[in-house]
Amino acid sequence: MIKENRKILVCCGTGCLANNSYDVYTQFLEKLKNTNIEVIPQVKATGCNGLCEKGPVVKILPDEISYFKVKAKDVDEIVLKTILKGEIIDRLLYFDLNDKKRIVSHKDANFYKHQHKIALRNIGEIDPKDIDDYKKRDGYKALHKALFEMTPDEVISQIEDSHLRGRGGAGFPTGNKWRTCSNYNNNPKYVVCNGDEGDPGAFMDRSIMEGDPNTVIEGMIICGYAINSNNGFLYIRDEYQLARKNMQIAIDSAKEHGFLGKNILGSGFDFELEIVRGGGAFVCGESSALMASIEGNVGEPRAKYIRSVEKGLWDKPTVLNNVETWANIPPIIINGAEWFKEIGTAKNSGTKVFSLVGKVKNTGLVEIPMGTTLRELVFDIGGGIIKNRPFKAVQTGGPSGGCIPAEHLDISLDFDSLGNIGSMMGSGGVIVLDDTTCMVDLARYYMEFLSEESCGKCTTCREGINTMLNILNNIILGKGKLEDIELLESLSETIREASLCGLGKTAPNPVMTTLKYFKNEYMDHIINKKCPAGVCKNLTSYSIDKEECIGCGACAKKCPTSAIIGEPKKPHIIEQDKCIKCGSCFSVCPTGAVKIGGALIESYNK
């Protein structure tokens, strides 16, 4: 059965590329060239589809068949069976671990069916390097509408009415930002895109820049028109090479098609866009440090008592927004503020892209309406914890955010609700943790990250984070004392109040929230010299419960140092002096007879 207008979409986002999806793409082109077929399907290399762990992802339209973990050697079979005969290859379909069944179209999978894509609307459906693909899906219609049917004031009003809030983390009302900036009578003004996504585990902005660069470009041109700016800068972190490449191709294409440059579409409005390569530091994602970096200076933030909308780039009024915020602008202009407000909650309209990672079954990017609960995100969309282990917490907002324990699972995911419990939406990173995660080690991990990324300008952040890291290192080594908790709390207060920029001010959050919700773990580490999750090696020991051991020997086989001895069907024993605490025995034991204990007390009897 040969269908007309067939399209084969092969995901070529960075995640799938790392899994050789480009070979899959070229193999399709090769195979179709040599196949006897009436209408050759179009093969497109698209951006990220979201379910990155199951890539490479191949979608076939209009059949709506989605294949996962496709290898180059599967391509011949796909062409012969699915393309030529319309047959579905079961083993390549998505398998839902919870419902235990195969799903044909990804749209029916739990991971996708709860999503509402606005910022990610085109990603996975278009070739990001082809501007015509973008135009076919309402691309640059918003720009046309803004330039010819709206005044700059009307554009700003529509963004204000939509209640769009910045998606970079702070959630500042975008319309307000544009309005304040446009009111300053000081030219030239600048429009900047913050593409320096730095949170570990966050890749929302990367996917947008790689998979649909034009939506960002269009958003920025519209802003330029609204605030009367003719120059824009895209600050892209240097590690994102594919994003930079695709962005440049998009800029060049847009210029060719008259969407950038002088007299755009004959409107009389000029706008130039330039990419600036990131300086290579997490702190350059901070707005004033980013602007310093664009100016050619060291990426050090400045005290923002005078805001960047008044004095930003080269001391001129500047609007800086995050990639995801820009991606939302064209749909709002086309569909109107009311349409946007109908999605999400009263004060938090629209959607948010989250990167759902960690100990969850379905990991990847999801875009959901504001107000979705955390429970829905982790269990309905994410499919729950791997191996159905108990849920412990999620870490949101990266190193600036906090952890949210099980008692808050029904919290609504929006800026205000998360802020109220001491956490933060941040850029949208959601790391799911189970009972094998040590919260003290998690806090230590973030402090280590921040101590390396601090710019070093102000005493509180530079010295404070380092001191907190030293205290936490001591605790996980078993050298912690009770006074350490007080010192951590006191230093956190100071660092939060007195630091110069957002990095410093939010740095104590991981420690503070883990102390608030998981104080018992800190106590276990300090007083009982025990790590309940079995992560901190100095405070962990494994032992086998004689009553529960069935003598199957699985642990002994797995043990890398041959530390487990025992006869078949008889209880086994772990020889402590040989044990390196890798935890393999714990994970293979079928009866749960292997128990995690604290440090062997003898070493701490001082």
Place this chain on the structure above:
Amino acid sequence: MELAKRNNVDIPNLCHKDGIEGQGRCRLCMVEVREGKKTKIVSSCVYPIRDGLEVVTNSEKIIAIRKNIILLLLLKTPNNDYIKSLAEEYGVKAPDRYVDYKVKENCILCGLCVKACEKMGTSAISLINRGTTKKVSTPYDDPSKDCIGCGACAEVCPTNAITMTDKNRIRTIWNKEFKLVKCSVCGKTFTTDEALQFIESKLGKKEERICDSCRKKIISEKFKESFKYF
């Protein structure tokens, strides 16, 4: 902070000096600012003054912040006399288990030396690296061709962290050696040949080799002369 100083209100600071713009590095100058119902904590060296601002410089919160900042500096430079005296003044004691008494570091990264060098017009030193590895140095720690050995950096440093040695008519600073010049009046060495040459190139004329105190004496003699006739 400058306004407070003029009105005899003391706000402690480490990275501020008259003649140099506020940097906001040390965070010791934090104060509470009340605007309407909102209170916020700001660094007084850079916060813009507005009519109607209510500023609190010594609340419990502010004092707690100051103490912790001094504690952090004490942990970084446990053997520095200036920081130790500051700690004593504010009653700050660092917990022994976190102090590494072997550390001989003196620099608190206030950045005043960099600013002074900038003001001199040489910009030979700068703050390099990021985070806890940040330090003040010349490019690649090499002797800088821009350094004139004027010693302005050593003079502004609050903690005596910059080593400048004058010996046998040679000054050594920042891994570079300079020739010291003798005052033609009193014979004492007072600055480097390179510094004088730098000043001459800026002024466009020759400078006399006379030290500061002799220069003052000469000027005061001239004043005495001119007033003789009144």
